Every structure is written in C-alpha cells, then in structure tokens.
Amino acid sequence: AQSVTQPDIHITVSEGASLELRCNYSYGATPYLFWYVQSPGQGLQLLLKYFSGDTLVQGIKGFEAEFKRSQSSFNLRKPSVHWSDAAEYFCAVANDYKLSFGAGTTVTVRA
Amino acid sequence: EADIYQTPRYLVIGTGKKITLECSQTMGHDKMYWYQQDPGMELHLIHYSYGVNSTEKGDLSSESTVSRIRTEHFPLTLESARPSHTSQYLCASSSPGTSYNEQFFGPGTRLTVL
Numbered sequence: 001a002q003s004v005t006q007p008d009i010h011i012t013v014s015e016g017a018s019l020e021l022r023c024n025y026s027y028g029a030t031p032y033l034f035w036y037v038q039s040p041g042q043g044l045q046l047l048l049k050y051f052s053g054d055t056l057v058q059g060i061k062g063f064e065a066e067f068k069r070s071q072s073s074f075n076l077r078k079p080s081v082h083w084s085d086a087a088e089y090f091c092a093v094a095n096d097y098k099l100s101f102g103a104g105t106t107v108t109v110r111a
Numbered sequence: 112e113a114d115i116y117q118t119p120r121y122l123v124i125g126t127g128k129k130i131t132l133e134c135s136q137t138m139g140h141d142k143m144y145w146y147q148q149d150p151g152m153e154l155h156l157i158h159y160s161y162g163v164n165s166t167e168k169g170d171l172s173s174e175s176t177v178s179r180i181r182t183e184h185f186p187l188t189l190e191s192a193r194p195s196h197t198s199q200y201l202c203a204s205s206s207p208g209t210s211y212n213e214q215f216f217g218p219g220t221r222l223t224v225l
Contacts, residue, residue, distance in 0.1 A: 032212055043117075043201055043216035044154075090154070094212035097142055097161065097205065098169075103153040 002027040002093045004074075006102035013081050014110050021076040021105050023091035032094035033074045035065055038104075039087045047089075050074060061085070083109050114138070117202050117217035124192055125225050132187045132220045134202035143185040144214065146201040147171060154201065160185055192224045 005024045013019050025031050032051050036044040048059025055067040065076045074091060086109040092099040115136040124130055134143065141162045146154040146169075156169030160179040174196070175189050185204075189196055199221045203214040 034213070036216075041219075041221070043218045044203075045216070046213060049213060088151070097212055098144070098156060098159060099212060099214055100170075101154045104151075106151065 001100065002031055002095050003100050004033075004091045004093045004102040006089075006091055006105050008105045009103070010106045010108070012108045012110060015083055016080050019076075019078045019081045019085070019107065021089050021091075021107070023074045023076065023102060024072050025074060025091075025093050026072065027093060030069075033065075033067065034092040034094075034099065035059065035063070035074075035076050036090045036092060036101075037061075037087050038090065044090065047076070081107075081109055083111070085109055115202060115204055115215055115217040117200075117220050119220060120218060121221050121223075123223045123225065126191075126193055128192050130189050130192055130222070132200055132202075132222070134185045134187070134217060135183050136185075136204045136215070136217075137183060138204060138206065138215065139182065140204035140206040140215075141182065142205045143179065144203040144205075145169070145175075145177060145185070145187050146203065147173065148199045148201055148219075150199070158187065192222075194224045197222060197224050 034049045035047040038044045048057045050067045088104045090104045091102040118133045143160045145158040148154045155171035157173040158177040160166045201219045202217040205214045
C-alpha cells in the first residue's frame, strides 16, 4: 500500500523566514498527494493537492508544494512565515478512496 | 452552508459508560470516515463507509462500532468506555464529485475517559 514519510517531527522557524516541510512517498504509479494543516484543537484543513499536470502546486495561505517523481517527494514551502502558521502539518497519499497520513510535522514560529 | 459537524467537541466520562460520538455532513457526500488521533500523533483510520448500510473497519483496530443509516449521519459508539479510549476522534467525508479522495474534516471530538 502507498505510504508517506515526514522526516521532520518538529521545525522551529522565525517569523518572516522561509519554511520547507519534507514529505516522501512510496508508490509505483503517479500518486494523489495532499497537504493538510491542523491548528491546536481543530480538525484538518486542506492546503493543497496534486493529482497530475504541473508539478508545482499552489495552495491556500500562501503555501506551495512541488512534486518530484525522481525523488519521490512532495515538499511543502512558504516564502515568509506568519505567526498564525504555527500548527501541525500532515502529508497524505490516497489509497483507493482512503488516505494514509504521515506522522506530521509540528511547526513553531518564534517572534 | 455545506459543512461537517461533530458533537460533542469535548467529552469527559467515567469508565464503563456507553458513549456515541455524532458526525453529520450537509455536503451530500457518500463516503465518510472516522480517524483516531492521539496528541501530537498521526491519524489512524478506524472506520469508513462508502454509502448507506455500508461500513468497514479501518487500518487500526478499534473497539468502537459505527452505523450508516442515513447518508448524512455516521455516528461512532463505544459500548463501554475505558481509559485506553482517551483520544481525539476526527470525522471526515468525501465524494467522487470532489477532487479524487479529497476529504473534508470535522472539528473533532476530544474524549477523556477517567
């Protein structure tokens, strides 16, 4: 079955600095990939998704992700982080009509 | 407004009690899911349904049960709650009409069993 790995458990970044969160997937064909964000005590909100086509995907809140087949990666980026971006970020891959999630990366934003 | 709702948001209950966590969606989605998430941890699929009268167990074994009598409603029941059931439970839904496998999540129910 398809799976994803998020190598970074916790990242601390200064407000205004750039952010990159890593996600690696294992799948033979072109995967359907997602990034979700979870604020404390909340459900998950979809940031962006990749199905096919352009490998650079734009999402909400100024986030983007790039699909790289050669590296089996789907990394999430934001050029300038805001304090409100402090949250848990989950990468996910589709397995039929189900999703398999990575362990998540906690992002802390310091002033 | 189309949305997905979960009640209660927080529940503290004693061991041995029967509880039902409610999940409803107004988007007309045919597929619904229940995930269990411990604090700071990944989500584990415990139940899913692809339509009315269809329920399946997920990847993580759970003592809870679910039912799908109406399209919009997917309640989760614990017959006898135990401290090991303490966790956050997230409900989600999706539809073939949306982007493939894109799931929409409710706000979650945080359950504490004393």
